[in-house]
Amino acid sequence: DAGITQSPRHKVTETGTPVTLRCHQTENHRYMYWYRQDPGHGLRLIHYSYGVKDTDKGEVSDGYSVSRSKTEDFLLTLESATSSQTSVYFCAIADRGNQPQHFGDGTRLSIL
Amino acid sequence: AQTVTQSQPEMSVQEAETVTLSCTYDTSESDYYLFWYKQPPSRQMILVIRQEAYKQQNATENRFSVNFQKAAKSFSLKISDSQLGDAAMYFCANGGRNQFYFGTGTSLTVIP
Numbered sequence: 001d002a003g004i005t006q007s008p009r010h011k012v013t014e015t016g017t018p019v020t021l022r023c024h025q026t027e028n029h030r031y032m033y034w035y036r037q038d039p040g041h042g043l044r045l046i047h048y049s050y051g052v053k054d055t056d057k058g059e060v061s062d063g064y065s066v067s068r069s070k071t072e073d074f075l076l077t078l079e080s081a082t083s084s085q086t087s088v089y090f091c092a093i094a095d096r097g098n099q100p101q102h103f104g105d106g107t108r109l110s111i112l
Numbered sequence: 113a114q115t116v117t118q119s120q121p122e123m124s125v126q127e128a129e130t131v132t133l134s135c136t137y138d139t140s141e142s143d144y145y146l147f148w149y150k151q152p153p154s155r156q157m158i159l160v161i162r163q164e165a166y167k168q169q170n171a172t173e174n175r176f177s178v179n180f181q182k183a184a185k186s187f188s189l190k191i192s193d194s195q196l197g198d199a200a201m202y203f204c205a206n207g208g209r210n211q212f213y214f215g216t217g218t219s220l221t222v223i224p
Contacts, residue, residue, distance in 0.1 A: 103157035
């Protein structure tokens, strides 16, 4: 299995609080991605990174920010969480942009 | 905009029988890849099979094969000799230069 660790695995928080999810990889892959998975929508891309400090928006980026200061870490931040951001969040990595992505185990985030 | 459509939200198959899951896509890129991922109840995202768009030959991985029709932008997955462990959500994905686009998934039930 690809070395991808997401933390935390589960989190419950309140509306309006900041939340940071972490993705850590040991594969030295260039590309890292954050998705959210919701029933009826499949996986939707939030943000992705194609190198250290190089990031770009995905389909559903509003309300989210990311940072990548090291190759191995990609952080997803919800500055002020809302109930609509309750979801399962997946991190993925890839060696190149069009190559198979390998996924972490997901983080279940509940915002009350 | 790039889209991936899975028109079958749910499918079922008898154990040992064959089932085909449908996927159509739309892309503006000339160089792209197509993938099928499996997500069992454990929530892990597992790569099942990949197809390079420039290859005419359909990809095969053991009991899994694809029918890639480039002109029709169709990419269906055939599962032969279905097993109980094949029960899962299946996602079709189109990988472009930097991003993947996922369909909404097909939930496959395997009947003993």
